[in-house]
Amino acid sequence: MNLHELLRAVESFDAVDRPAERIAQRIRRVLDGSVVDDLLRGSWLGHPVHPLLVTVPIGSWVSAAALDALPGQRTASRRLVALGLGAAVPTIVTGYTDFSTLEDASQRRVGAVHAVSNAIGVICMATSYRARRARHDRAGTMWTLIGLGAVGVGGALGGHLSYAQGGGVYRWQRPSESVDLAAELEDIGAKR
DSSP: OOOHHHHHTTTTTTTGHHHHHHHHHHHHHHHHEEEEEEEHHHTTTSSSSSSHTHHHHHHHHHHHHHHHSSSTTTTHHHHHHHHHHHHHHHHHHHHHHHTTTTSSSSHHHHHHHHHHHHHHHHHHHHHHHHHHTOOHHHHHHHHHHHHHHHHHHHHHHHHHIIIOTTTTTTSSOOOOTTSOHHHHHHHHHHOO
16 A cells, blocks of 8 residues: 555544534634634635644754754754744644635545644654753654654645645635636546
């Protein structure tokens, strides 16, 4: 089984349907039609904010792991893990806001597993930070690497949701009228 097949398998993971639906409905009840909703989902930008924000925690944590390989960089690594944790908060909020608008069951399934995987990653990074604060740098490094693995799985699922499933595509704009999107997609499918 290749990676694409593994990612597609998550689309059938119906065990998350009920909790995912409840979470999405609750978020929609709170945010629906509000200025905060538009702000968090990116209407002001013309595309979702969440994909932009993910770069800060991921970049911070990858940089921390890279610095862990160098002598004398323990403080910098600890600070980068902390920066990533701080940046994860708005990233999570915007992600859940986007998630709440997914209506397709298979997209919501992938989104739910994406969220769980990333939550595991954040918990690992928080554990890494605590270990680093206690001067258990090797343990902190290991928790960072485990967390990056979980965030990597979450990122692959987020990419699948966006690029393979089209979650959130053309939310704030329409495709160019000079392009027949349906014909283009049919063409792509025929070439596979």
